[in-house]
Amino acid sequence: xxxxxxxxxxxxxxxxxxxxxxxxxxxxxxxxxxxxxxxxxxxxxxxxxxxxxxxxxxxxxxxxxxxxxxxxxxxxxxxxxxxxxxxxxxxxxxxxxxxxxxxxxxxxxxxxxxxxxxxxxxxxxxxxxxxxxxxxxxxxxxxxxxxxxxxxxxxxxxxxxxxxxxx
Numbered sequence: 001x002x003x004x005x006x007x008x009x010x011x012x013x014x015x016x017x018x019x020x021x022x023x024x025x026x027x028x029x030x031x032x033x034x035x036x037x038x039x040x041x042x043x044x045x046x047x048x049x050x051x052x053x054x055x056x057x058x059x060x061x062x063x064x065x066x067x068x069x070x071x072x073x074x075x076x077x078x079x080x081x082x083x084x085x086x087x088x089x090x091x092x093x094x095x096x097x098x099x100x101x102x103x104x105x106x107x108x109x110x111x112x113x114x115x116x117x118x119x120x121x122x123x124x125x126x127x128x129x130x131x132x133x134x135x136x137x138x139x140x141x142x143x144x145x146x147x148x149x150x151x152x153x154x155x156x157x158x159x160x161x162x163x164x165x166x167x
Contacts, residue, residue, distance in 0.1 A: 025096040034095040034119040035077035045085040086113035
């Protein structure tokens with residue numbers, strides 16, 4: 001399978017995966033901020049969906065867009081959102097998707113094609129920084145707990161008490 005065909009398949013499978021997962025959309029403020037970045041992005045491809053996808057896939061995507069509108073998943077920028085030419089995702093759907101699902105359908109090669117101001121890169125960096133901070137906090141708490149329980153065990157042994165209280 002060619003690289004471009006793989007990219008289109010991954011981009012088109014994003015809305016299907018999100019639909020099947022039953023996961024909720026991100027909060028409206030986040031999707032609106034994402035859409036604002038997409039409108040300014042040079043990868044915001046204009047044109048009908050059939051320019052990017054086969055007719056059956058384009059029809060499925062159109063139905064998903066209609067369903068999302070029924071759920072009021074809209075932004076002020078929807079009319080200007082097209083298809084991302086870096087990853088072939090439908091931007092009017094993608095801006096509402098949880099980040100982990102977006103990243104799941106983004107190959108490393110397409111990740112490198114994203115605009116440097118892309119919301120995906122921005123949120124991914126924030127997530128990584130948050131995880132690192134959480135990891136540091138968790139590690140520090142773990143060390144403190146080990147020290148605390150180590151001292152408790154030492155005290156119990158010194159007093160001739162069992163390591164754990166008997167029930």
